[in-house]
Amino acid sequence: MGDSHSWTAVPGTAERARSVLAAAWSCAVTADGGREEFVGAHTVDEDGRVHLRVPEDSSLRTAAICAPRGEPSAVLEFADVAPVPVRHRVRARLWLAGWFAPEDDHLAFHATRVVLRDPSGAAVVALDEFAAAAPDPLATAEAQLLTHLADAHPDAVERLTRLVRHDSLHGAVRVQPLAVDRHGLTLRIERVRAHGDVRLPFHAPADDVGQLTERMHVLLTQASAAACPGALQWQRTDRDG
Structure with missing residues (x-):
């Protein structure tokens, strides 16, 4: 699949990993043979270090x-x-392997290995690159932005499909906004x-969101000027999970 644009900048692996971490609300921790799920219990430093608040018991x-201090003994998993x-x-999973150290009223996690897996495969992220990378500036706003686009502006989503290559839309039954970052918007085309x-x-x-609004207006203007592809004859269906 492709589109009619020539510039295809995408976030780097380290930036994507930091974006997953920044937007995640929950994490799963595997340690000492057990696995626990924590919701709303972690925070992240500017260098990507995770701090986790857990019950005393x-x-x-x-x-x-x-x-033993300094020995890898836990794995944190975050789902995008x-x-x-x-x-x-x-869309992706992020794993941090390393060890915890008690600090005041929380546990500080010291990563020794970072792995990001998405549909293209798994990639190991160098620790120095992970620490130096910044999350995508839209990462924490993405959920609200995409749900608003899908719920309030389905006509805009349909118009954007005019920028998609004709053969990519063959047999499409539904198109939804899947992801957005500072470099572009990704559509999921379902058959x-x-x-x-x-x-x-x-x-x-x-x-920022203000610049994103301008970028979206440019895309929609380009889509309005494009010929509507004849292959786009999908049936409107109820949403599934």
């Missing part, structure tokens, strides 16, 4: 206190889930038994 806290209902909503993604890059990076 948590087995994770006990394991962290008893584990599409905010708009689409098939296969998990009866398959799906694919198309990226529509912006003409310049968007460093």
Whole structure:
């Protein structure tokens, strides 16, 4: 699949990893043979270090206190889930392997390995690159931006498909906004038994929501000037998860 644009800048792997971490509201921790899910319990430093608040009686806290300091003993997992209902909503998973150290009223996690996995495969992120990278400036606003686009402006989503290559829309039954970052918007094109993604890059990076609005207006203007592809004859269906 492709689109009619020539500039296809995408976030780097380290930036994507930091964006997943910045936007995640929950995480799963595997340590000492057990696994616990924590919701709204972690914060992230500017260098990507995770701080986790756990109950006093948590087995994770006990394991962290008893584990040999500096030895990898835990894995944190964060899921990047599409905010708009689409098939296969998990867009990526981020794993941090390392060890916990008790600090005041929380546990500080010291990563020794960072792995990001998305549909293109798994990639190890160098620790220095991970620490130096900044999350995408739209990462924490993305969920609200995409759900608003899908719910309030389905006509705009349909218009944007005019920028998608004709053969990419063959057999499409539904198109939804899947992701947005400073470099572009990604659409999920669903067919009866398959799906694919198309990226529509912006003409310049968007460093905040105001700039994103301008970039989207440019895309919509380009779409309005494009011929409507004849292959786009999807049936409107109820959303699924």
